[in-house]
Amino acid sequence: MRLKLIVQVSLITGIVLLFTSALFGYFNISSLKQAFLKSAVSDLDHLGETIFRAVFHQMLKNDRKAIQVTIGEVGAGKGIERIRILNREGVVAFSTRKSEIGTTIDKKKAPACMNCHDTGVVREKASPLVHSRMFLDSNGVKVLGMIRPIYNESKCWTGDCHAHSRTDRFLGLLDITISADPMLSMIRNYRNNTVVQIFFLILSISLCLTLLTKRLVIQPVHTLLEHTRAVGKGIWSFVHSVPGDELGELAEAFNDMTNKLKKNRDEMDEWAATLETRVEERTREIKEMQSVLVRTEKLASLGELVAGIAHELNNPLTGIMIHASLIADDSRLDEDLAEDCRTVLHEASRCSNIVRELLDFARISDSQKELQPISEAIGRTIALIEHNVDFKEIEIILEYEPDLPDIMMDASQIEQVLVNIMINSGQAMPHGGRLLIKIGVGDTQDHLYIRIEDSGCGISGENLEKLFDPFFSTKGHKGTGLGLSVSYGIIQSHSGEIKVESELGVGTVFTIILPLAGGDSNI
Numbered sequence: 001m002r003l004k005l006i007v008q009v010s011l012i013t014g015i016v017l018l019f020t021s022a023l024f025g026y027f028n029i030s031s032l033k034q035a036f037l038k039s040a041v042s043d044l045d046h047l048g049e050t051i052f053r054a055v056f057h058q059m060l061k062n063d064r065k066a067i068q069v070t071i072g073e074v075g076a077g078k079g080i081e082r083i084r085i086l087n088r089e090g091v092v093a094f095s096t097r098k099s100e101i102g103t104t105i106d107k108k109k110a111p112a113c114m115n116c117h118d119t120g121v122v123r124e125k126a127s128p129l130v131h132s133r134m135f136l137d138s139n140g141v142k143v144l145g146m147i148r149p150i151y152n153e154s155k156c157w158t159g160d161c162h163a164h165s166r167t168d169r170f171l172g173l174l175d176i177t178i179s180a181d182p183m184l185s186m187i188r189n190y191r192n193n194t195v196v197q198i199f200f201l202i203l204s205i206s207l208c209l210t211l212l213t214k215r216l217v218i219q220p221v222h223t224l225l226e227h228t229r230a231v232g233k234g235i236w237s238f239v240h241s242v243p244g245d246e247l248g249e250l251a252e253a254f255n256d257m258t259n260k261l262k263k264n265r266d267e268m269d270e271w272a273a274t275l276e277t278r279v280e281e282r283t284r285e286i287k288e289m290q291s292v293l294v295r296t297e298k299l300a301s302l303g304e305l306v307a308g309i310a311h312e313l314n315n316p317l318t319g320i321m322i323h324a325s326l327i328a329d330d331s332r333l334d335e336d337l338a339e340d341c342r343t344v345l346h347e348a349s350r351c352s353n354i355v356r357e358l359l360d361f362a363r364i365s366d367s368q369k370e371l372q373p374i375s376e377a378i379g380r381t382i383a384l385i386e387h388n389v390d391f392k393e394i395e396i397i398l399e400y401e402p403d404l405p406d407i408m409m410d411a412s413q414i415e416q417v418l419v420n421i422m423i424n425s426g427q428a429m430p431h432g433g434r435l436l437i438k439i440g441v442g443d444t445q446d447h448l449y450i451r452i453e454d455s456g457c458g459i460s461g462e463n464l465e466k467l468f469d470p471f472f473s474t475k476g477h478k479g480t481g482l483g484l485s486v487s488y489g490i491i492q493s494h495s496g497e498i499k500v501e502s503e504l505g506v507g508t509v510f511t512i513i514l515p516l517a518g519g520d521s522n523i
């Protein structure tokens with residue numbers, strides 16, 4: 001069975017206090033008893049001395065009647081039980097109890113004699129304590145007795161009676177017994193008082209300790225326990241802590257722990273809540289990376305093929321165009337045939353355009369890069385396109401931050417990208433519109449962006465996926481479908497990125513991102 005802390009503290013304190021107090025009381029009362037006994041024996045010794053002095057002259061005169069009277073009078077005093085004088089043979093010569101006068105005490109058997117005669121050798125000049133004894137007298141009363149030897153003195157053998165010879169050591173004994181009751185009742189009273197005092201001491205100390213333990217330990221521990229249980233159930237409660245003692249520190253540590261637990265829990269909850277969107281985001285990123293990879297591979301293999309074909313086609317096409325042009329200009333040709341010939345010339349020049357774009361596409365990797373201002377490249381591009389028929393009804397707005405950093409680039413290639421994108425925008429706004437071009441440095445300060453926004457027809461989600469594929473075009477025989485794939489390759493060779501956002505009927509935004517010199521090229 002497990003006892004509560006407060007019961008344990010009270011029990012252990014009580015037992016320890018009881019034990020130490022009992023020990024203290026025992027030694028205290030014992031030493032008091034000894035002190036009382038010594039004092040009583042000393043009083044008895046003085047009484048013996050007084051009696052002896054009182055009867056000494058009567059003894060010298062051998063006035064036995066007077067001795068008996070003196071003993072009787074002194075013996076009538078309060079608390080004195082008995083006074084008697086024994087001669088050397090142990091015969092009671094005088095006594096306050098007249099009945100025993102003349103009787104003989106056997107010194108080898110009487111308990112009173114044993115203090116001095118127990119070893120066979122008589123203890124002379126011993127302390128009064130040795131000659132004293134406590135015993136129950138014939139009336140059943142506890143008494144304190146003392147035997148005082150009467151030594152032979154010169155006056156005794158020079159006296160008139162000459163009763164004693166000079167060689168005698170002892171002449172007799174004076175035996176006094178007094179009641180031990182006053183002393184014993186005093187000791188009893190003292191013992192009772194001590195017991196009561198110890199009882200109240202133990203009671204008050206135990207009470208104080210119990211109350212203090214309850215207030216200083218049990219209550220704070222209970223509070224902590226309640227809070228711990230609450231935290232276990234997910235209720236984030238905090239303990240009111242008073243710094244100073246160990247329990248205060250414990251409460252502070254508890255609050256600290258609760259705080260950390262709460263933070264971790266919140267993070268976990270948030271993590272769980274956003275896990276789905278994170279997974280979706282990551283999946284989208286992976287898909288994007290995959291499509292970039294596929295597109296790059298496609299471009300690379302296509303580049304090799306295209307370079308070969310374009311090269312081979314270029315010469316015959318030039319021949320066709322020269323001859324078609326010569327025939328078309330011949331005055332001998334009638335007008336119908338001349339018109340057909342011009343159609344051949346037009347289609348051949350379209351083929352030549354395609355071949356040129358294909359060659360551009362194949363030549364992307366051998367670019368000549370150097371640090372140049374982007375604003376100049378933009379300026380040249382706008383100057384080139386604004387005279388184009390497609391841009392008649394279009395408002396071109398250019399916004400850029402002053403002091404833009406220079407970019408490591410092949411200016412003619414970047415211009416080609418800008419032309420491709422802007423021409424597409426122009427073609428997407430056949431009834432006019434607005435082309436907004438913004439240039440700036442990115443938030444992370446490691447790249448530059450060129451944002452080209454038009455208010456054209458927009459691109460469907462389905463087409464957006466195929467936008468950068470070579471030969472993807474929605475313009476029929478008017479488009480080659482190579483502009484954006486060439487642009488994509490160029491920006492990639494500049495370690496940049498090209499992004500597109502579009503909404504059907506609203507417009508399209510192309511964003512080109514180019515790394516700044518010293519920045520991370522892998523944007």
Ligand SMILES: Nc1ncnc2c1ncn2[C@@H]1O[C@H](COP(=O)(O)OP(=O)(O)O)[C@@H](O)[C@H]1O
Nearest residue numbers: 424425428473474475479480481482483484508
């Ligand atoms: N700004 C734009 N607005 C709408 N559609 C666009 C835009 N830019 C490109 N496109 C679409 O992307 C296709 C591919 O463009 P591109 O590679 O330049 O080839 P082309 O212009 O020869 O068709 C275009 O046919 C067109 O459908």
Ligand SMILES: [Mg+2]
Nearest residue numbers: 420424483484
């Ligand atoms: Mg185009």
